[in-house]
Amino acid sequence: MELDFNRVWLPYIYLYGCGAIIITASIVSVIKAGGMNLKVKNHRIWLFISILGFFWYMFMHGFLTVIAIH
Amino acid sequence: MLHIYTIDYIVIACYFLVILSFGAYFGRYAKTTSDFFFGGRRFHWWLICMSIVATGVSSHSFIKYSAMGFKYGFSSSMAYMNDWFFMPLFMFGWLPIVYYTRMKSIPEYFEKRFNPTARKLATVVQLVYMLGYISIGFLTLGVALRNILGLSLYPTVLLVAVVVAFYVRIGGEICDIFLDLIQGIMLTIAGLLLFFLGIAYIGGLDQFWALLPDSFKLPLADFNKPSDFNFVGIFWQDGIAGSVGFLFLNQGLIMRFMSCKSVNEGRIAATTNVLIFLPISAIVVSNAGWIAKAISAAHPEIIPPNFAPLDDIFVKVNFLVTQPGISGFIAAALIAALLSTVDSLINATTAIFIFDVYKPFHKKERSDAFYLKAARWTTLIVTALAVGLVPLFHSFGTIYKAHGWFHSTVIPPLVVAVFMGILWPRFTSKAAVWTFIGGGAMIVLGQFFPQLVKPFAHGTPADPNQPYIFIGALYNLVWCSVIGFVVTLFTKSKDKSAIDGLTLWSIKSAKRMYKNGTPNELIGKKPVVNWKTADLTGDAVRMSRNDMKTMQAFPGDLVYLCDKRWYLGGLKSVHARLAEPHDEDGVVYLSPDMVKGGLFTPVKPLYAEKEM
Numbered sequence: 001m002e003l004d005f006n007r008v009w010l011p012y013i014y015l016y017g018c019g020a021i022i023i024t025a026s027i028v029s030v031i032k033a034g035g036m037n038l039k040v041k042n043h044r045i046w047l048f049i050s051i052l053g054f055f056w057y058m059f060m061h062g063f064l065t066v067i068a069i070h
Numbered sequence: 071m072l073h074i075y076t077i078d079y080i081v082i083a084c085y086f087l088v089i090l091s092f093g094a095y096f097g098r099y100a101k102t103t104s105d106f107f108f109g110g111r112r113f114h115w116w117l118i119c120m121s122i123v124a125t126g127v128s129s130h131s132f133i134k135y136s137a138m139g140f141k142y143g144f145s146s147s148m149a150y151m152n153d154w155f156f157m158p159l160f161m162f163g164w165l166p167i168v169y170y171t172r173m174k175s176i177p178e179y180f181e182k183r184f185n186p187t188a189r190k191l192a193t194v195v196q197l198v199y200m201l202g203y204i205s206i207g208f209l210t211l212g213v214a215l216r217n218i219l220g221l222s223l224y225p226t227v228l229l230v231a232v233v234v235a236f237y238v239r240i241g242g243e244i245c246d247i248f249l250d251l252i253q254g255i256m257l258t259i260a261g262l263l264l265f266f267l268g269i270a271y272i273g274g275l276d277q278f279w280a281l282l283p284d285s286f287k288l289p290l291a292d293f294n295k296p297s298d299f300n301f302v303g304i305f306w307q308d309g310i311a312g313s314v315g316f317l318f319l320n321q322g323l324i325m326r327f328m329s330c331k332s333v334n335e336g337r338i339a340a341t342t343n344v345l346i347f348l349p350i351s352a353i354v355v356s357n358a359g360w361i362a363k364a365i366s367a368a369h370p371e372i373i374p375p376n377f378a379p380l381d382d383i384f385v386k387v388n389f390l391v392t393q394p395g396i397s398g399f400i401a402a403a404l405i406a407a408l409l410s411t412v413d414s415l416i417n418a419t420t421a422i423f424i425f426d427v428y429k430p431f432h433k434k435e436r437s438d439a440f441y442l443k444a445a446r447w448t449t450l451i452v453t454a455l456a457v458g459l460v461p462l463f464h465s466f467g468t469i470y471k472a473h474g475w476f477h478s479t480v481i482p483p484l485v486v487a488v489f490m491g492i493l494w495p496r497f498t499s500k501a502a503v504w505t506f507i508g509g510g511a512m513i514v515l516g517q518f519f520p521q522l523v524k525p526f527a528h529g530t531p532a533d534p535n536q537p538y539i540f541i542g543a544l545y546n547l548v549w550c551s552v553i554g555f556v557v558t559l560f561t562k563s564k565d566k567s568a569i570d571g572l573t574l575w576s577i578k579s580a581k582r583m584y585k586n587g588t589p590n591e592l593i594g595k596k597p598v599v600n601w602k603t604a605d606l607t608g609d610a611v612r613m614s615r616n617d618m619k620t621m622q623a624f625p626g627d628l629v630y631l632c633d634k635r636w637y638l639g640g641l642k643s644v645h646a647r648l649a650e651p652h653d654e655d656g657v658v659y660l661s662p663d664m665v666k667g668g669l670f671t672p673v674k675p676l677y678a679e680k681e682m
Contacts, residue, residue, distance in 0.1 A: 006294070007292045010293045011301035011302075014302065015290065019154075029163070029493065030159060030162035042334070053344065060151065068144075068284060069288075
């Protein structure tokens, strides 16, 4: 099977493009609504974890893709 | 028929004995409906996390992801690695809403947020969703075990159903959570063991890697082909509809979170599961397919490249690469996976039946003991109904397809109604009802006229027999959203006070309602105390002035009292409200009812933690 753009990078870009929109909207909503209160230390940690989680998966998928094609 | 050794049967039988004994032991702790359904809202994050792992990694996962792993490679892990995007909304939106409003079922939210009609529609869809899930679970185990037991499909399904119904009936949620702890650990070990033994069988990691084609190693599937496994279809079906359905709407999972001692413990459990355990679970459930592919490349006479039926690949690899006894252990893990998933789902369906069907139609209030008895009998009925649905799903071909179609068609109206309900206070009750009715109608039309789905298909080819199974989820979600949006524009929304605490924008109110007062957010410490009984009423407890100062707590604040032994995971604990203080440091006074409810043991000290 040919490892073209459709096979290798388009799914990755689509996943993390849509994912970035969803997670940004989620975080902005919960902060604006007051569910996540950045004045509380515990909630600041959760904000950090929320962003970290996104990049953790982005890294894993990116890393696996790179080692697969090399 | 595989060649199975006696030792394998002994291992499987021992496993069943242990499970049933364990269920019988913890079943004695289920004394009220709250215990039966929600484990008394007492457990610590690590227990709930392992329980979620066991619930999430179900037996159909082993079978269907191994099948897809064999056919398409590492991209079979996609479904386990796309769940993070909705987590902030779940942790700081949905979880606090369901926890603080003390929701007993998802349909209950629909009545509070919308109206009784929306609740009835949500109940029907939820029951279909849960029964379908249970039925697929039974089918999967039937498919897997027919080769092991040498029985045909339906007797195997019946045997499994009897065992499942027995131990769910005796225990309920407390029993489930402790069983899941064991099963979660066991199936993770078993899956990884199979992976390592498979690698050894092939001749090492280098050999394994070299035998796999490059396209097979990619973690994501091809963007839009083939029709039965493509990235964009699976993203919308599993990553969006499936993830939201599982995280937000799966009554079994929601009940796990409601069993947590607090919202924050629920967040830790969910985060640990998604960030750490899901990637491991992806390997656990898929690796048999990857190993099979490598074996097939090196020894096509052992596993031919066109091996069929695909759903048998997990069992084939298990009995090929392991020694007698170990294969029995791994087969037992498969059983563990089914039991842990199906028991939660049966329990959850029972909860929906009791709270959303029985209670609303029988207005006469009955005793808690009556509902507990009714719940236990309902588990048997639910099990029987799910067994009855097995032939329907069996007619689908592969379990992956059956499950994918099920997700993409049943969940969208629920997903849209809940999301718009929590995010948009203006979203009206009539719009919620029309999301089900109008959205449902468009979903049915899409099934009969696939050309309607084509504009959403991102270029995925249509399978002539089952067109757009996966990408159909996008079409369904869009139509439900459009109908919900348009109807809202032309109808009158509920008064703000009527939906207080039920939307993302009023979580603070939900918290206030939970406490029945202003939450105390001061951060204190957790004093260790000994308990004594006193003549107190309700959930009141009395602690010393100094201990309350240590906790930064005041009379009226909510407090969580828990046996100090960490390994109990909160089994012996209780939620209470602080009454006026006394001067005896290190002592908490409780009513005899609280001692009974908390399952406290004499002499064993407790720690006290202010909740809010």
